[in-house]
Amino acid sequence: xDALIAEFPRFVxxxxxxLRLCLFAAIGxxxxxxxLAAFRVSPVPPLRWVGTSWVTVFRNSxxxxxxxxxxxxxxQVGVVFPTFGGNSFFWPGVAGLAAYTAAFVCEAVRSGINSxxxxxxxxxxxxxxxxxxxxxSVVLPQALRTVVPPLGxxxxxxxxxxxxxxxxxxxxxxxxxxxxxxxxxxxxLSSLGGVALAYLAxxxxxxxxxxxxxxxxxxxx
Amino acid sequence: MxxxxxxxxxxxxxxxxxxxxxxAVVLLAGLVVLAVIQLxxxxxxxxxxxxxxxNPANQYFVATWSALGDGxxxxxxxxxxxxxxxxxxxxxxxxxxxxxxxxxxxLVVSAIELFRGLPVVITIFLAARVLPEFGISLPPLWYLVxxxxxxxxxxxxxxxxxxxxxxxxxxxxxxxxxxLTRFQVLRIILLPQAFRIMLPALISQLxxxxxxxxxxxxxxxxxxxxxxxxTVIQFFGGQEGINLPLQMxxxxxxxxxxxxxxxxxxxxxxxxxxxxxxxxxxxxxxxPPAELAPVGVGGAVT
Numbered sequence: 001x002d003a004l005i006a007e008f009p010r011f012v013x014x015x016x017x018x019l020r021l022c023l024f025a026a027i028g029x030x031x032x033x034x035x036l037a038a039f040r041v042s043p044v045p046p047l048r049w050v051g052t053s054w055v056t057v058f059r060n061s062x063x064x065x066x067x068x069x070x071x072x073x074x075x076q077v078g079v080v081f082p083t084f085g086g087n088s089f090f091w092p093g094v095a096g097l098a099a100y101t102a103a104f105v106c107e108a109v110r111s112g113i114n115s116x117x118x119x120x121x122x123x124x125x126x127x128x129x130x131x132x133x134x135x136x137s138v139v140l141p142q143a144l145r146t147v148v149p150p151l152g153x154x155x156x157x158x159x160x161x162x163x164x165x166x167x168x169x170x171x172x173x174x175x176x177x178x179x180x181x182x183x184x185x186x187x188x189l190s191s192l193g194g195v196a197l198a199y200l201a202x203x204x205x206x207x208x209x210x211x212x213x214x215x216x217x218x219x220x221x
Numbered sequence: 222m223x224x225x226x227x228x229x230x231x232x233x234x235x236x237x238x239x240x241x242x243x244x245a246v247v248l249l250a251g252l253v254v255l256a257v258i259q260l261x262x263x264x265x266x267x268x269x270x271x272x273x274x275x276n277p278a279n280q281y282f283v284a285t286w287s288a289l290g291d292g293x294x295x296x297x298x299x300x301x302x303x304x305x306x307x308x309x310x311x312x313x314x315x316x317x318x319x320x321x322x323x324x325x326x327x328l329v330v331s332a333i334e335l336f337r338g339l340p341v342v343i344t345i346f347l348a349a350r351v352l353p354e355f356g357i358s359l360p361p362l363w364y365l366v367x368x369x370x371x372x373x374x375x376x377x378x379x380x381x382x383x384x385x386x387x388x389x390x391x392x393x394x395x396x397x398x399x400x401l402t403r404f405q406v407l408r409i410i411l412l413p414q415a416f417r418i419m420l421p422a423l424i425s426q427l428x429x430x431x432x433x434x435x436x437x438x439x440x441x442x443x444x445x446x447x448x449x450x451x452t453v454i455q456f457f458g459g460q461e462g463i464n465l466p467l468q469m470x471x472x473x474x475x476x477x478x479x480x481x482x483x484x485x486x487x488x489x490x491x492x493x494x495x496x497x498x499x500x501x502x503x504x505x506x507x508x509p510p511a512e513l514a515p516v517g518v519g520g521a522v523t
Contacts, residue, residue: 043227043234043238045242046245046246047245056482057478060482060485061432061477061478061481062432062433062435062436062477063432064447065435065447065470066474069474072466072470076263076265076467077467078259078262078263121226122228125228135226139226160339160340161340162340163340164342164436167436168438175343187354189351189354192351193347196347199343200338200339203338204338207338
C-alpha cells in the first residue's frame with residue numbers, strides 16, 4: 001500500500017479520470033439505450049429490427065473487440081475521433097463503451113416498460129386518457145420504478161468495464177495509473193492493490209446506494 | 222401488435238405504421254448506401270482485405286483461420302476451465318454463506334462483495350502480476366483462469382444462493398423433519414433442485430465468461446482469440462502491407478456473436494423447459510426470482 005500513500009495525487013487524478021470517462025459514456029449509453037428501447041417497442045417493424053440487431057450484436061461481442069473496432073477499425077473508413085487533451089484513445093473509448101452499454105440499457109428499459117401490466121394502460125384508455133396521458137401519467141411512472149434497479153447495475157457494470165478502456169490505451173483513468181506506477185518501480189501488489197481499492201471505493205458505495213434506492217421506490221404488486 | 226402501449230391497431234393506425242415503415246426503410250437503405258460509399262472511398266471493399274478472413278478461395282484463408290482456430294481453442298479451454306472452477310468454488314461459497322453461523326458469515330459476505338466490486342480485468346491483471354511476485358509462476362493460461370474464476374465464482378455463489386432461497390420452505394422443513402443434518406439437507410434436497418432452476422442463469426453467466434476470456438489480451442504470452450487476431454493483423458500489416466484491422470475484428474466479433482447467441486438461445490430454451498416441467502412440483506406462485514431470469518437484466522450485465 002506504500003504506492004497508494006506516496007503517489008496519492010496520481011490516484012486522485014486517475015479516480016477523476018475514471019469518473020470523467022464514465023460520465024461521458026453514461027450519458028451516451030443512457031440516451032442511445034433509451035432511443036433503442038423506444039425502437040424495440042415501436043409498432044414500426046424496421047425500427048424494431050434496428051433495436052434487436054444492435055442488442056444482439058453488442059451484447060454478444062466482448063467489449064475488447066468493440067473497443068478495438070472503434071479505435072483501429074473506424075479510422076480505416078475515415079472516421080477519426082478528435083483527441084481529448086492530447087489523448088487519442090479517450091473518445092474511441094467513450095464511444096465504444098457507450099455503444100456497448102447502450103445494448104444493456106435498452107434491455108433494462110424495455111423490460112421495465114413490459115413489466116407494467118397491460119391492464120393498467122387498458123384501464124387508462126378505457127377512462128378516455130389520450131396516448132400521451134396514458135404514457136405520461138400511467139405507464140412511465142410505473143416503468144421508471146422497475147427500471148431503476150437494473151439500470152443501476154448496468155451503470156455499475158459500466159464503471160467496472162471502464163477499466164478495460166484503460167487496459168487497451170492510456171486514457172488517464174485509474175487503470176492506466178498502474179502502468180505509470182509500475183514504470184516508476186513500484187511492486188505490482190502495491191500499485192495494482194491501490195487501483196483495486198480505488199475501484200472498490202466507487203463500486204461498493206454505488207452498490208449500497210442502489211440497494212437503498214431500490215427499497216425506497218419498490219413497487220408492491 | 223398489441224402491448225401495454227398500444228391496442229390492436231385499427232385501419233388508421235395500420236396506415237400510419239405502413240407509412241412509418243416505408244420512411245424507416247428508405248432512411249435505413251440510405252444509411253447502408255452511405256456506409257458502403259464510405260467503405261469504398263477508403264478502399265475497404267478490396268478483395269485482398271476481406272479475402273483472408275472471409276473468402277475460402279483466398280491464398281491466406283486457410284493459414285489465417287488455422288491461426289485463429291488455435292486462438293479460439295485457447296479461449297474455449299480458458300472458458301471451460303473457468304466455468305468448472307467457478308462452479309465448484311462458487312457452490313462452496315454459497316454453502317458457506319448459507320450454513321455458517323452469524324458470527325462469521327460476514328467474512329464470506331465481505332469476500333463476495335469485495336470480488337464482485339472489482340473489474341474483471343483487474344482480477345486478471347492481479348493474478349498475472351502479483352502471483353509471480355510471490356514466486357508462483359504458472360503457464361499464462363492459468364493466470365487468466367484464476368483471474369476470471371476469482372470474479373465469476375462470487376457471481377455464481379450469488380446465483381446458487383438465489384436458487385436455494387427460491388425453493389419452497391417446505392422442502393427444507395420436510396428434510397429436517399425426517400432427521401437430516403443441515404449439510405445433508407443442502408446436499409441431498411436443496412442443491413439438486415436449486416441447480417435445476419439455476420441452469421438458465423448459469424448458461425447466461427457462461428456467455429459473460431466467454432466474452433471475458435478476451436481480456437486475456439492483457440496477459441503477455443497468452444494467445445487467446447483476440448490476441449491471435451492482433452498478431453494476424455500485424456503480420457498482414459508488416460509482411461504483406463495490407464491493413465485489415467476492420468475486417469479482422471469484424472470476423473472476430475462474428476465468431477463471438479455466433480457462440481454467445483447460441484448460448485443465450487440455449488439458456489432461453491432451458492428456461493422454458495424447466496419452468497414448464499417444474500410448475501407442478503413447485504409452489505404455483507413461486508416464480509423464479511429476478512436474478513434467475515434467463516438472459517435477464519439482473520443476471521448477466523457485464
